Amino acid sequence: ISRGMATSSPMRSAINHVTIVGGGLMGSGIAQVAAQSGNKVVLVDVKEDIIKKAEESIVASLKRVAKKLHKDDHAKGEEFVKSTLANISYSVDLQKTVKSTDLVVEAIIENIKAKHTLFTSIDSVAPEHTVFASNTSSLSIGEIASVTKRKDRFGGLHFFNPVPVMKLLEVIRIDETSEETYQKLMNWGKAIGKTCITCKDTPGFVVNRLLVPQLGEAVRMLERGVATSRDIDIAMKLGAGHPMGPFELADYTGLDTTKYILDGWHEKFPDVELFKPVETLNKLVSEGKLGRKSGEGFYKYN
Ligand code: CAA
Numbered sequence: 001i002s003r004g005m006a007t008s009s010p011m012r013s014a015i016n017h018v019t020i021v022g023g024g025l026m027g028s029g030i031a032q033v034a035a036q037s038g039n040k041v042v043l044v045d046v047k048e049d050i051i052k053k054a055e056e057s058i059v060a061s062l063k064r065v066a067k068k069l070h071k072d073d074h075a076k077g078e079e080f081v082k083s084t085l086a087n088i089s090y091s092v093d094l095q096k097t098v099k100s101t102d103l104v105v106e107a108i109i110e111n112i113k114a115k116h117t118l119f120t121s122i123d124s125v126a127p128e129h130t131v132f133a134s135n136t137s138s139l140s141i142g143e144i145a146s147v148t149k150r151k152d153r154f155g156g157l158h159f160f161n162p163v164p165v166m167k168l169l170e171v172i173r174i175d176e177t178s179e180e181t182y183q184k185l186m187n188w189g190k191a192i193g194k195t196c197i198t199c200k201d202t203p204g205f206v207v208n209r210l211l212v213p214q215l216g217e218a219v220r221m222l223e224r225g226v227a228t229s230r231d232i233d234i235a236m237k238l239g240a241g242h243p244m245g246p247f248e249l250a251d252y253t254g255l256d257t258t259k260y261i262l263d264g265w266h267e268k269f270p271d272v273e274l275f276k277p278v279e280t281l282n283k284l285v286s287e288g289k290l291g292r293k294s295g296e297g298f299y300k301y302n
């Protein structure tokens with residue numbers, strides 16, 4: 001076998017080294033689950049203090065997972081935390097990090113310009129075989145990929161919050177995604193313990209296209225005075241078996257995130273009733289009430 005052929009050998013098709021960009025709520029969870037499965041992970045963010053926070057949240061979450069996995073064996077639990085943490089390193093230098101990575105998962109703010117800047121900055125630096133993926137909630141994967149020269153090695157990997165707990169991964173193919181890339185993404189998703197579904201590049205993919213309009217409808221129901229937010233939440237938990245009611249879930253996801261999603265869709269599809277702006281949601285966000293992360297949303301948190 002010539003050296004040239006070695007680049008397309010099975011070794012290359014396996015994803016072992018992963019770069020996660022954005023160490024917020026989602027990125028830190030994705031880094032954690034990848035590391036738990038033995039990947040070498042580098043988590044990249046823009047500032048050291050954010051990285052420190054990400055590290056703290058990963059340690060806290062890993063301890064919860066360890067408790068569950070090794071209920072009766074404290075030493076094994078500690079070993080699990082230690083060995084997982086050993087698989088994660090942190091960086092503020094994205095360009096340097098991607099030079100030796102098999103997969104880049106982007107989980108930065110939900111803003112197309114920011115995502116374009118990011119992918120443009122790494123497209124010519126990352127190795128040929130490296131696959132790029134975005135964890136966007138609501139933007140078009142094709143539009144994000146359009147600034148790169150590797151649309152065949154581009155797809156969507158949409159995780160759910162909290163990543164270490166939620167079992168689903170939506171794998172999104174754009175028209176240009178090659179079969180090889182798609183298989184790599186599906187196999188990686190399975191390897192990190194997720195159940196994968198395949199979805200076209202349409203707004204909200206499967207889950208958010210159903211979930212986000214429902215959150216909007218719940219707020220409209222509240223505005224019409226049909227019931228209190230607490231009673232609507234109780235109703236959906238006990239009457240529909242949802243683990244959280246719509247207001248609890250909106251607070252959990254972040255009201256700003258929910259608003260960004262609806263605003264983006266409304267701009268693109270102004271005639272769709274379900275995507276229309278929701279007054280109470282906009283008001284809360286303008287007051288800085290973003291849900292759990294800011295201490296108050298539809299509910300107050302201490
Ligand atoms: N890390 C590790 N483990 C965690 C965790 C975390 N961040 N959060 C919760 N857990 C574990 C807990 O340790 C606990 O484990 P045990 O069962 O062993 O005790 C288990 O999960 C349940 O947690 P809690 O007892 O604290 O609370 P709960 O029973 O209310 O469950 C929940 C919490 C899993 C978040 C549950 O309420 C739930 O499933 N809520 C709905 C979440 C959801 O719908 N997410 C999707 C949002 S949409 C999205 O993410 C897409 C988007 O693009 C916006």
Ligand code: NAD
Nearest residue numbers: 022023024025026027045046107108109110136137161253
């Ligand atoms: P977040 O605000 O918690 O975290 C974003 C992180 O990205 C921040 O730490 C920020 O410093 C960092 N960042 C911003 N620009 C960067 C850059 N150029 N390079 C490196 N890091 C950068 O946001 P989140 O809730 O984790 O969401 C991240 C992405 O995941 C978004 O696209 C969002 O739509 C999507 N998503 C969110 C959820 C959710 O429930 N919150 C669920 C699924 C998908």
